[in-house]
Structure formats: C-alpha cells, structure tokens
Amino acid sequence: MNSSASTKERILTSAEALFAQRGFEGASLRQLTAAAGVNLAAVNYHFGSKEKLVEEVFKRRLDQLSARRLAALKQVAGQPETTLEDILAAFIRPALDLSHDGGGGLFMRVLARAFAEHDDSLRKFLSENYGHVMRQFTTEFARLLPHLSKEELYWRIDLVTGALTHAMSGFGIIQRKSDVSETTHREQTAAHLIRFSAAGLSAP
Amino acid sequence: MNSSASTKERILTSAEALFAQRGFEGASLRQLTAAAGVNLAAVNYHFGSKEKLVEEVFKRRLDQLSARRLAALKQVAGQPETTLEDILAAFIRPALDLSHDGGGGLFMRVLARAFAEHDDSLRKFLSENYGHVMRQFTTEFARLLPHLSKEELYWRIDLVTGALTHAMSGFGIIQRKSDVSETTHREQTAAHLIRFSAAGLSAP
DNA sequence: AAGGAAATCAAACGATCGTTTGAGCCTACA
DNA sequence: TGTAGGCTCAAACGATCGTTTGATTTCCTT
Numbered sequence: 001m002n003s004s005a006s007t008k009e010r011i012l013t014s015a016e017a018l019f020a021q022r023g024f025e026g027a028s029l030r031q032l033t034a035a036a037g038v039n040l041a042a043v044n045y046h047f048g049s050k051e052k053l054v055e056e057v058f059k060r061r062l063d064q065l066s067a068r069r070l071a072a073l074k075q076v077a078g079q080p081e082t083t084l085e086d087i088l089a090a091f092i093r094p095a096l097d098l099s100h101d102g103g104g105g106l107f108m109r110v111l112a113r114a115f116a117e118h119d120d121s122l123r124k125f126l127s128e129n130y131g132h133v134m135r136q137f138t139t140e141f142a143r144l145l146p147h148l149s150k151e152e153l154y155w156r157i158d159l160v161t162g163a164l165t166h167a168m169s170g171f172g173i174i175q176r177k178s179d180v181s182e183t184t185h186r187e188q189t190a191a192h193l194i195r196f197s198a199a200g201l202s203a204p
Numbered sequence: 205m206n207s208s209a210s211t212k213e214r215i216l217t218s219a220e221a222l223f224a225q226r227g228f229e230g231a232s233l234r235q236l237t238a239a240a241g242v243n244l245a246a247v248n249y250h251f252g253s254k255e256k257l258v259e260e261v262f263k264r265r266l267d268q269l270s271a272r273r274l275a276a277l278k279q280v281a282g283q284p285e286t287t288l289e290d291i292l293a294a295f296i297r298p299a300l301d302l303s304h305d306g307g308g309g310l311f312m313r314v315l316a317r318a319f320a321e322h323d324d325s326l327r328k329f330l331s332e333n334y335g336h337v338m339r340q341f342t343t344e345f346a347r348l349l350p351h352l353s354k355e356e357l358y359w360r361i362d363l364v365t366g367a368l369t370h371a372m373s374g375f376g377i378i379q380r381k382s383d384v385s386e387t388t389h390r391e392q393t394a395a396h397l398i399r400f401s402a403a404g405l406s407a408p
Numbered sequence: 409a410a411g412g413a414a415a416t417c418a419a420a421c422g423a424t425c426g427t428t429t430g431a432g433c434c435t436a437c438a
Numbered sequence: 439t440g441t442a443g444g445c446t447c448a449a450a451c452g453a454t455c456g457t458t459t460g461a462t463t464t465c466c467t468t
Contacts, residue, residue, distance in 0.1 A: 007415080007416085023227065023229060025227060025229040025230045026229045028454075028455065028456085029455080029456065029457090030454085030455080030456095038416085039415095039416055039417055039418085040417090040418090040456095040457095041416075041417070041418090041457085041458080041459090042415085042416070042417095043456090043457095044456080044457060044458075045414095045415075045416080046415090049456080049457080050456065050457090152396075155396045155400075156396070156400055158370070158371070159367040159370065159371065159396070159397065159400045160367075161370065162366050162367040162368075162369065162370020162371060163363040163364075163366040163367045163370075163404075164366075165366065165370060166362070166363070166365065166366020166367075166369060166370065167362070167363065167366060192356075192359045192360070192363070193363065195407050196359075196360055196363045196404040196405075196407055197363075197404065198407070199403045199404045199406065199407030199408075200367075200400040200401065200403045200404035200407075201400075202403065203399050203400055203402070203403030203404075204403075211445085211446085232424075232425065232426085233425080233426065233427090234424080234425080234426095242446085243445095243446055243447055243448085244426095244427095244447090244448090245427085245428080245429090245446075245447075245448090246445085246446070246447095247426090247427095248426080248427060248428075249444095249445075249446085250445095253426080253427080254426065254427090
C-alpha cells in the first residue's frame with residue numbers, strides 16, 4: 001500500500017474500496033487494515049469505531065461531490081439562456097467524475113449500497129448535510145419546468161436520481177467494452193443520462 | 205408467527221423481511237429463526253446453508269414477478285394499437301404489485317440491495333434465469349421505438365430499470381403520506397414512473 | 409540529549425456468527 | 439401396535455467479529 005500517505009488516509013482509501021466490494025458488514029477491520037498495511041487497532045485509535053469510519057468514508061466523498069455540483073450549478077443558475085441539459089450536466093457529471101479521479105469510483109458503489117440498505121440514520125445524515133444542494137438544484141429545475149406541480153417535480157427528480165445511481169453502481173447491462181477508454185465511456189454515460197433525464201423531466 | 209404455515213414457508217417469509225431490513229450479512233440465522241418461531245437448526249436442515257436460503261428467497265419472488273410480467277406483456281405485445289405506456293405498464297406494475305400482496309413488498313428492498321451488492325454470481329443468476337423476460341420486453345420496445353439504435357435502446361431500458369428500482373426501494377424523498385392509502389400511493393408511483401419513462405425512452 | 413505525548417504494536421477479550429451433532433419427538437405405514 | 443423416517447430440539451463446535459489493553463516505539467519539543 002501507499003506508504004507515503006498517513007495511516008488515517010490509508011485506512012480511508014482501503015475502507016472505501018473494501019466497503020464497495022463487500023459491504024459495510026461484509027468487510028472486516030482485519031481485511032481492511034491488512035490491505036492498508038496498518039495495525040488492526042489503528043482504526044479504533046484514529047476513528048473511534050468502525051461506524052465512525054463508515055461516516056468518514058461518506059463524508060470525504062460527499063463533501064467533494066457537493067462542492068463540485070454546486071460549483072457547476074453556479075455557472076449556469078439563473079441565467080436566461082440556460083437549458084435543462086445544463087442543469088442536468090451540473091448534477092450528473094460531477095457524480096460520474098468521482099469514478100475517475102482519486103479512485104473514488106468505488107465510492108459510488110458504496111453509496112448505491114447505502115441507498116439500498118435504507119438506513120434511516122443515513123437518510124437523516126444525507127438530508128441534514130447535503131439537503132441544501134438538492135434544494136438549489138430543485139429551484140433551478142422548477143424555474144425551467146414551470147408547468148410542473150411541486151409534487152410532480154419532486155417525483156421526477158427522484159427518478160432521475162434513481163437512474164443516475166443505477167448507472168453509477170455499474171450493475172446494469174451496459175458494461176464498458178475493452179476498446180472504449182474509461183473517459184469515453186463516462187462521457188457516453190453522461191450523454192445518455194442527460195438526454196434520457198431531460199426528456200423524462202419534460203414529459204407533459 | 206403464522207403457525208399454520210410450514211416451517212420452510214415460515215423461514216422464507218421471515219428471511220425475506222429480515223434480509224430487507226438488515227441485509228444478507230446483517231441478518232443472522234438466530235434473529236431469523238426466532239422471528240419465524242422455528243429452531244435455529246431448521247435452516248440448515250431444510251435449505252442446506254444460509255446461502256441456499258438466500259437463493260430460495262430470490263427465486264420465489266422472481267419467478268412470481270417474471271410470470272406476471274410476461275402475462276401482462278402477452279396481452280399487449282405485437283398488437284398495432286399498443287402504446288409505449290402499455291409496455292411500460294406491463295414492466296412496472298407487476299413489480300410494484302409485489303409490494304402489496306403476500307408481504308412481498310420487502311422483497312424489492314432485498315432486490316435493490318442485491319443490485320447494489322453488485323455480485324457477479326447474482327448477475328449471472330439473473331441473466332440465466334430471467335434474461336428471456338428482458339429480451340421479450342426489449343423486442344417490444346424496439347418495435348415501438350424503431351428510430352433508436354440497439355445500443356441506445358439498451359441504455360434507456362437500463363435507466364428505466366434504475367428509476368424503477370430506486371422508486372421501489374423506497375429510499376427517495378417521496379414518502380407515502382398517512383392520508384393516502386397504500387393502493388393509491390402505488391398507483392401514483394406507477395403513473396409517475398410510466399409517464400417519466402415513456403418520455404425518457406422517446407427522447408429524440 | 410531528555411522527556412512526554414502521539415502512534416503503533418501483538419495479544420487477548422467477550423460476543424456472535426454459521427454450522428454440526430445426537431438425542432428425542434411425531435407421524436405414517438406395516 | 440410396533441417401528442422406521444422425517445422433523446425438531448438444546449447444546450456445543452470452531453471461526454471470526456469489533457474492541458480493548460498495556461507495552462513499546464516514534465517523533466517532536468524544550
């Protein structure tokens with residue numbers, strides 16, 4: 001393992017990968033610390049408990065994702081020439097980009113898994129810490145889709161989120177072919193998601 | 205627990221509920237058998253192992269789901285007056301209906317969770333046992349969407365599946381309000397999904 | 409260089425996991 | 439009614455889990 005990084009960082013990186021592969025319950029601290037090349041007790045020393053470690057893994061990536069989404073949204077929000085596709089790109093592209101840099105690709109599987117685990121405390125955590133991001137996007141969507149009722153809009157944004165999560169979790173039938181670069185595949189995924197979502201959101 | 209059902213049935217029912225709540229690794233055989241009101245050893249006696257039990261839980265519901273989907277599709281497939289919404293309804297409604305009868309609602313959380321766990325053996329299992337169902341639906345979609353390339357069509361069906369899975373897993377922001385009956389809420393969910401998906405599939 | 413806090417380490421803790429065992433129960437068939 | 443076989447039961451198995459301990463090492467400050 002990367003011995004130049006700090007023990008804490010190495011634990012976080014290995015934890016993200018192992019949680020994605022085996023789940024939160026399936027990944028043991030012994031596997032995790034062995035992969036990171038650190039002592040077993042280091043997790044409890046640096047994070048307090050396994051549960052706190054899970055929270056840190058989430059926080060590290062979600063903070064990154066939210067910042068990038070808001071930065072992208074800021075460049076197009078409120079402007080009269082902004083299209084629905086622009087807003088969707090600001091929502092979708094930062095998420096897909098996490099798959100590329102810093103090995104954060106595995107995080108999306110972690111997130112998809114956490115969604116499926118349907119934990120109410122996670123729901124609360126997401127709502128409290130990142131609800132304002134969704135609120136800003138919802139405001140922009142509402143501006144561009146004035147014919148939709150609030151409930152109708154909530155529903156459709158939720159379905160876009162579902163499609164995005166599913167695509168990111170990589171479970172679908174669409175697999176990257178060996179003759180397509182990762183960057184190209186990600187760009188194609190974004191294009192498909194944006195086109196599909198824009199049409200779905202615009203449904204009469 | 206329902207003491208009239210057989211031990212095997214009681215185990216399957218409790219397993220489905222507990223797997224949905226706590227995951228496959230999180231739900232222990234001791235919790236499971238206690239909830240079912242049967243002896244701990246009954247699982248290994250009747251199913252052989254915990255893993256085999258998981259497979260049985262899947263098979264029981266997926267066989268049901270596939271049969272209902274194909275039955276619904278059969279009534280509209282190939283007919284000239286069939287709309288995209290009809291095909292989508294045959295795809296979506298049986299899945300949502302599982303939430304209603306036989307306590308199968310929890311199963312969809314199990315399935316969503318399994319999707320997120322991203323197990324290759326599960327992917328193979330689904331493809332081998334239920335791939336023909338998706339193939340029949342794809343054929344119908346292709347008939348009604350002749351302007352789409354094969355790859356484009358696969359992508360969009362995949363995104364529909366994502367939206368459906370997300371909605372069924374119940375994690376989204378949309379929660380059933382207490383003054384809306386379960387039946388009504390399900391009908392609204394189906395309507396939103398069908399309208400959104402039809403527009404998404406029909407995107408230029 | 410000395411001292412002390414921070415970090416790492418091997419080892420062990422109690423709890424819980426899936427599974428197995430072997431004795432007993434119940435039921436159906438002779 | 440006797441008995442074989444499917445089934446249930448309490449109990450225990452070894453393995454692994456997250457966590458804690460106390461000694462030791464590392465590193466920074468004075």
